[in-house]
Amino acid sequence: MESRPLSHRDSSVFETTMHRSRLSGTCKRLLLDVPSAFRGRRNLAALALEQPGFDGTSAEEFLEGRFLSLLRGCSRPCDLNRGRQVHAQVVVNGIGDLGPLETRVLGMYVLCGSFTDAKDVFFRVDKRVSLPWNWMIRCFAMIGWFESALLLYLKMFFCDVVPDKYTFPYVIKACCGLRALELGSLFHGTISSMGLEADPFVGSSLIKMYTENNLIDHARRVFDRVPEKDCVLWNVMIDGYAQNGDLREVLVLFNSMRSSEVRPNFVSFACVLSICALEAQVRCGAQFHGLTVRYGLDFESSVANTLLAMYSKCRCWSDMTKLFHMMPRADLIAWNVMISGYVQNGFGKEAVNSLYKMQLAGVRPDSVTLASILPSISDSAGLKQGKEIHAYIVRNDVNLDAFLKSALIDMYFKCRNVELAYKIFDGTGTMDVVICSAMISGYVLHGMSGDALNIFRQLINAQMKPNAITLASILPACSSLVALRLGKELHCYALKNRFEGRCYVGSSLTDMYAKCGRLDHAHYMFENMPEKDAVAWNSMIASFTQNGQPEEAVNLFRQMGVEGVNYDCVTVSSTLSACANLPAIHHGREIHGFMMKGALRSDMVAESALIDMYAKCGNLVVARCVFDTMEVKNEVSWNSIIAAYGSHGHLKEAMGLFQEMMVSGFQPDHITFLTMISSCGHAGEVEQGFQYFHRMRDEFGIKARMEHYACMVD
Structure with missing residues (x-):
C-alpha cells in the first residue's frame, strides 16, 4: 500500500474516528498523537516510550499490540477507511513485516469486504502457516467464488501447509455453494482423519451441508460425535430438522438443549417457531411464545416476526394483531409478515389498509411488501389499484427484482390486461x-x-433450467393443445430432476394425461403419488368427470372424505358437475346439504356449480332460488344462471339476465357470449346469435375463439 504524509484534513478525520471508537485510553492517546508526530517529523517509536502504559518492552512490540487492537475493531465494510489508515501507519513505521500484525491486516480487509486489498496483502505475507490461507479461503467463500476457494485449499496442500479447524468450515461452505456433496463427504473423511470432527465450528458446517442435502441422519451422527456442544451447534441441528419438517425431532432436540448447560437464544426460538408455523401447530407455538417471554426474547426482532408468521399461518388474527401492537416498534419485516398474512388468507382490504398504516408509521415499503400485496388484486375491478402500486414502484425507485416483476405480471394477467403484462416482461432485458x-x-x-409454449422455448434457448413451478405452469398448455408427446417429454424431465414427487407437479401431470385422452396414465400417476393434497384429489375427480366417468368421480369424492382430506370449493364443484352428468340429483342434494352445514354455504364457486347441477338435472326453479339467495355474485355465477335458462330454451329470460349482469357492473366474458350464442341456437334465433357474436368482437373487444365459431356453424 502506498503511503503519503497526513494532511490537516486527514488529521481531523482520524481524531474524530478515534474519539468515537471504543478503544482503551492508552491506545487513543497513542494514535491521536500519530498525526502530530508526523507533522513534527517525530518517530512513532519514540512517542511510544512516552506513554504511561509502556512496561519496558520494545517500542516495536508495544506498537504492534496497539495496532492489533485497532485492527480487531475494524470488522465491517463501514470500517474499511479506518482500517486502511491503520495499515498505512503500520507500513510507514516499518513494523508491517511482523507475522501476527500483517495477517491481522489481511483479516481486516477480508471482514471489511475489500477483496483487492486482501489479495495484495496475501501475496506479501508469510504463507508457511495456515492463517493467511484460511483468511483468503474465507474471502472467496464470502464473495461466492466457491471454485476459487477450493482451488486455494488444494494449493495450500501443495505448499505443504497443514489445514486446521479454521480452514474446513469455509471449504465445506464452498462445497455447499457448488452443491458438491460428494466432494464435501471427501473433505469430511479428511476432517475425521485429522481428529477435527469433534470441533463445534467444524461440526456445524458439516451438519449444515448434510441438512441442506436432506441427509438428516448423516447430520445427526456428526452432531452426536461433538462432545461439547455450543449454542450454534444446537441451533444448526434444530434448524436442519425444521427444514425437513420433522416437528417431533425439533421438540425433542430443543428440550435436550434446555436440559443441557446451553441456554437457548433468539435463533433457537426462531427455528422452533418456524416449524410450528409451517405445521400450523398453534397450541405448541403458543407454549413456545410463553417460553420466549420467560427468557426475555419475545420482542427480539426475529422471534417476534416468526411469532407473527405463526399466528398468521394458524389464522389466529386476534393474537397476531395483539402481538403486533405490543411490539415496541414494528420494523419492515413485521409489516411484511402482517400484509402477507392478510393476503394469503383472503383479507385484501385489511392488507391494503396495513400498507397505508405502514407508510404513516414512517416505514417505507420495499419490493417484498409490494410483491406480497399485489396478489390481493385478482380481477379487473382492481386494475386501477394495481396501476397505482406500479406507479409507486416507478416513482420511488423500488428495486424491481424478479419476484416483484413476476407479481406485477401475474396481477396484470388476472386483471385481463395481457398487453401490460407483456410490456413488463419485454422490459426485463434478461431471461x-x-x-x-x-x-x-x-x-x-x-x-x-401457443404463446405460453413460445415463452418456454425462449427459456430453453437461453440455456436456463426450468424449475418445478415452470413445469407445473407449462403442462396445462400441453393439455389445452392436446400435445401428448411434449407432455411426455416434460414428464421425463420431471423424473430426471426428481420433480414428480411434488404434489403440484404430480397434479399437473395427472391433468395433462387426462385431457390428452390417457385417463389410464392419469390414474396411475395419481395412485403412485407419495403425498396427495386437495389439489391432486380435485384434479383426478375433475378428470373422471370430464372424461365421461362421473360414477368414478363420485366414488373418489367419498374416498377423499374417508382419508381425511378436507373438501374445498373446487372439490365440491367438480363432484357437482359429475352429479349433473349422471344425472343424479340425489347425490347433488346430499352435497348441497353438506355445503349448508359448513363454510362452503356462501362460496361463489360451489354455489355456481349448484346452479349448473340443478339446471342439468331439470330443476330450474331450485337453480334460480340458489342464484337469488347468493350473498355475493361474480361473472361465473351470472354465466351459470344464463346458461341454465338458455339450455332450457328460455331465451327471453337469458337475455334479461344478460342485461341485468351488465347493469350490476359485471362485464360479460367469452363464456358469457358463448352461452348467449348457444341459447340463441337452441331457440332457433340465428339473427340474434349473429348480433351477440358481432357485439362480442366490436363492442367488448373479445377475440372469437374456436368454440364460438363452432357454435355459430352449429
Missing part, C-alpha cells in the same frame, strides 16, 4: 426462470397456450 414462469402461467390462464 429469468421466475418471470418466465409467471408469463407462462398468465398465458395459460387466458387460453393462449
Whole structure:
C-alpha cells in the first residue's frame, strides 16, 4: 500500500474516528498523537516510550499490540477507511513485516469486504502457516467464488501447509455453494482423519451441508460425535430438522438443549417457531411464545416476526394483531409478515389498509411488501389499484427484482390486461426462470397456450433450467393443445430432476394425461403419488368427470372424505358437475346439504356449480332460488344462471339476465357470449346469435375463439 504524509484534513478525520471508537485510553492517546508526530517529523517509536502504559518492552512490540487492537475493531465494510489508515501507519513505521500484525491486516480487509486489498496483502505475507490461507479461503467463500476457494485449499496442500479447524468450515461452505456433496463427504473423511470432527465450528458446517442435502441422519451422527456442544451447534441441528419438517425431532432436540448447560437464544426460538408455523401447530407455538417471554426474547426482532408468521399461518388474527401492537416498534419485516398474512388468507382490504398504516408509521415499503400485496388484486375491478402500486414502484425507485416483476405480471394477467403484462416482461432485458414462469402461467390462464409454449422455448434457448413451478405452469398448455408427446417429454424431465414427487407437479401431470385422452396414465400417476393434497384429489375427480366417468368421480369424492382430506370449493364443484352428468340429483342434494352445514354455504364457486347441477338435472326453479339467495355474485355465477335458462330454451329470460349482469357492473366474458350464442341456437334465433357474436368482437373487444365459431356453424 502506498503511503503519503497526513494532511490537516486527514488529521481531523482520524481524531474524530478515534474519539468515537471504543478503544482503551492508552491506545487513543497513542494514535491521536500519530498525526502530530508526523507533522513534527517525530518517530512513532519514540512517542511510544512516552506513554504511561509502556512496561519496558520494545517500542516495536508495544506498537504492534496497539495496532492489533485497532485492527480487531475494524470488522465491517463501514470500517474499511479506518482500517486502511491503520495499515498505512503500520507500513510507514516499518513494523508491517511482523507475522501476527500483517495477517491481522489481511483479516481486516477480508471482514471489511475489500477483496483487492486482501489479495495484495496475501501475496506479501508469510504463507508457511495456515492463517493467511484460511483468511483468503474465507474471502472467496464470502464473495461466492466457491471454485476459487477450493482451488486455494488444494494449493495450500501443495505448499505443504497443514489445514486446521479454521480452514474446513469455509471449504465445506464452498462445497455447499457448488452443491458438491460428494466432494464435501471427501473433505469430511479428511476432517475425521485429522481428529477435527469433534470441533463445534467444524461440526456445524458439516451438519449444515448434510441438512441442506436432506441427509438428516448423516447430520445427526456428526452432531452426536461433538462432545461439547455450543449454542450454534444446537441451533444448526434444530434448524436442519425444521427444514425437513420433522416437528417431533425439533421438540425433542430443543428440550435436550434446555436440559443441557446451553441456554437457548433468539435463533433457537426462531427455528422452533418456524416449524410450528409451517405445521400450523398453534397450541405448541403458543407454549413456545410463553417460553420466549420467560427468557426475555419475545420482542427480539426475529422471534417476534416468526411469532407473527405463526399466528398468521394458524389464522389466529386476534393474537397476531395483539402481538403486533405490543411490539415496541414494528420494523419492515413485521409489516411484511402482517400484509402477507392478510393476503394469503383472503383479507385484501385489511392488507391494503396495513400498507397505508405502514407508510404513516414512517416505514417505507420495499419490493417484498409490494410483491406480497399485489396478489390481493385478482380481477379487473382492481386494475386501477394495481396501476397505482406500479406507479409507486416507478416513482420511488423500488428495486424491481424478479419476484416483484413476476407479481406485477401475474396481477396484470388476472386483471385481463395481457398487453401490460407483456410490456413488463419485454422490459426485463434478461431471461429469468421466475418471470418466465409467471408469463407462462398468465398465458395459460387466458387460453393462449401457443404463446405460453413460445415463452418456454425462449427459456430453453437461453440455456436456463426450468424449475418445478415452470413445469407445473407449462403442462396445462400441453393439455389445452392436446400435445401428448411434449407432455411426455416434460414428464421425463420431471423424473430426471426428481420433480414428480411434488404434489403440484404430480397434479399437473395427472391433468395433462387426462385431457390428452390417457385417463389410464392419469390414474396411475395419481395412485403412485407419495403425498396427495386437495389439489391432486380435485384434479383426478375433475378428470373422471370430464372424461365421461362421473360414477368414478363420485366414488373418489367419498374416498377423499374417508382419508381425511378436507373438501374445498373446487372439490365440491367438480363432484357437482359429475352429479349433473349422471344425472343424479340425489347425490347433488346430499352435497348441497353438506355445503349448508359448513363454510362452503356462501362460496361463489360451489354455489355456481349448484346452479349448473340443478339446471342439468331439470330443476330450474331450485337453480334460480340458489342464484337469488347468493350473498355475493361474480361473472361465473351470472354465466351459470344464463346458461341454465338458455339450455332450457328460455331465451327471453337469458337475455334479461344478460342485461341485468351488465347493469350490476359485471362485464360479460367469452363464456358469457358463448352461452348467449348457444341459447340463441337452441331457440332457433340465428339473427340474434349473429348480433351477440358481432357485439362480442366490436363492442367488448373479445377475440372469437374456436368454440364460438363452432357454435355459430352449429
